[in-house]
Amino acid sequence: MAEGLASEHARIGELVGDQPAEWDLAGELPDGLLRKLGAEGILCAQVPAAFGGLGARSQDNGELTAYTGSLCSSLRSIMTSQGIAAWTIQRFGDREQRRRYLAELTSGQLAAVAFSEPEAGSDLSAMRTLIRPAGDSVVIDGQKVWTTGARYADLLVVLGRYGDGAAAVVVPADAPGVRVEPVTDPMGCRAAGHSHVRLDGVRLPASYVLGGGGQALSLLFTTALSYGRMSVAWGCVGIVRACLGAAASHAKRREQSGKPLAQHQLVARHLSELLIAEQVSTRICEHASRCWDAGSADMVTAAVLAKHVSAGHAARSAATTVQVLASAGATDGHVAARAYRDAKLMEIIEGSSEICQLLLAEHALATVP
């Protein structure tokens, strides 16, 4: 099934070319490129064909995500955000909302999903953003931070409290009361458009609340984050692949002390570790995608496991790659330097490594009486 989405791989390769270094330095992705990829359904490839999407399996979208991640983690982050938005709408939206929004997300409109708040990061249950019913409308007040892709987004899927439970509401980025302020100088994924979002008395028709609202907050964010974890996990596979490629070709060509770096045993060990990282993270992501495609309840834990393992490998592989390339990779914009900064953030977003470990420990405990 490695052939799935072959033309989409080619399309990404063709549109991205050698620009990621430039995008990293500028801290910005070309808006036109994002809209082009969006209109071709590539940014959220798992949207079913009935809604205008490519109807890709998790496995195939995973490989597409890894390929994108191997080229540019900022662009891959946009793919993750668009995918989470589409998945959340697909799961929680009513029939009309699915039809309307999924058509928009596959025809060039861009979306971001706002989870984190100043006081609610790892503990999303501390979320304060309020979505308040007011007749045929809802009024939204709150503050979101580090919303990936919000800088480019037309639609912001905002999670917040709603009565006794929670809700996700689709907020047009240009609605009165919405302010999007790009994060200045993010350490990694510099062109991913991370932004702080302020919502002050934003009044929207109640029909913008997905499924009428009133879901359990944990169901809402676990569902949304599960897609995000799959996407980040595969994106990390891409980072590891880029690292492996860069380190191996450098070690093969660069000579020191009269022989190629690769023939120095300590460098050779780095290469073997990169290959192990690439294989381990690929296999664990494949497993999670199989669970996802089979509709197995294990997919929830498998996504956490895949994200945690792949992000750890990506961060270590990036550090190793900078070590092998040394001065050759130590300039911003270089694939090794980008990997080093981008991968570290992957150990933080979509559930930090520590949160993943707690979830996995909880799972381990749940399997014994």
Place this chain on the structure above:
Amino acid sequence: MTTEQTFGFAPVSTDVITDALVSFLTQRLKTEVAPDQELFKSGLVSSMFAMELVVHLEASYDIAIIGPELKLDNFSLVERLREVEGVGAEGTGEDG
């Protein structure tokens, strides 16, 4: 994923569904669960469990539980969950 599924819900007695649910919950949660027990408010289920339960129900009964059926109220008790399944899912019609 879910919208590709067809509505294959065969008539099953509600007692059978209740028993199956109680058995799944008891097995996953390692504790006895009563049909009228509060699942969320009691803190009985983990933050990940709600989604696992939804996916389990979809796979077991070949239905899609999406949209308005995912409201908290429908997942508060085993008795309510059974009703969700009885209804099938609103997303299984012409969408897919």
